[in-house]
Amino acid sequence: MALAAPTARPVHANPVYNTYFADPFVWKHNDIYYAIGTGALEASGQTVGKIFPLLQSTDFFTWQPASSALVRPDPKLGANFWAPAVAHKDGTFYLYYSVGHGDQHHQLRVAASDSPQGPYEDLGKTLIDARACDFVIDPHPFLDDDGQWYMFFARDFLDTAESYRAGTGLAAARMRSMTELADEGQTILRARSDWQRFQSKRPMYGGVWDWHTLEGPCPHKHEGKYYCFYSGGRWENESYGTDYGIADSILGPYSDAGNENGARVLRSIPNQLRGPGHNTIIAGPDGETDYIVYHAWDKDMKLRQMCIDELQWTADGPRVRATPLVR
16 A cells, blocks of 8 residues: 655745734634734734734734734723733633733733733733832743643843852743732743843933843743743844743743843844744644744834744754744
């Protein structure tokens, strides 16, 4: 009997969506893929009406607008809305996001809907008390194999103990419910390398800092190990790239040793890829192949656009052979 020919992998071009669509979070529900992200208005603080563009796809590579997801909450919370993420439990979809004023005073919030397309209504809950941390962004919920949910996020640190750099780093907390964290979380990864520098002599918190940034945490479990993908550097330029830490348990300790010379998963490629980062990991249409969904700048550095590439699990760790953006 003749053997069946192997199924060809889909061929696509990046970006998979031509309009501004940063910080893409992708999930699948009832055979439809959904993507939600930060739009141009959300990034600039000029939001009107509903917030966060939402896309959908039946084949994972061709995307169409679906709706805007979040009904605007109390304007006193701020006008900058960043990096949404969605979790589904018991028939309810929960939208996690940060809101604040400019690049400071951001808090994590949660909204809910009975439909993946929304509209999502803010539930009036701040997940981490602003008195504990004034700047918390980039929520990413994670469901472990035992049914326990965790929330990964980015927050600011000012200490420089153990050779860590001052700046934004990563933390995670167990979730007591879909609208409440068990505590303020514990540190997952901190900046420690030059390529993660956001800005020298940055005025922050009443001082001047050599500021470093890790953000956009994306937890993923593979062959018994926990990986926390993240983006480091400055999102506004080509220093931005994607790396990861690895741990034996969900709350760590995580190690990203080996990245001292730059991001290992995605980094800028001259004339091909600019500032790739803030990713989601999700299985593709065959249910087996892992893909990384991320944003990268267009050639004029005007638009952050959604891209998709296969995530390859190599002996050296997760790697991506990035598809150059169409010019």
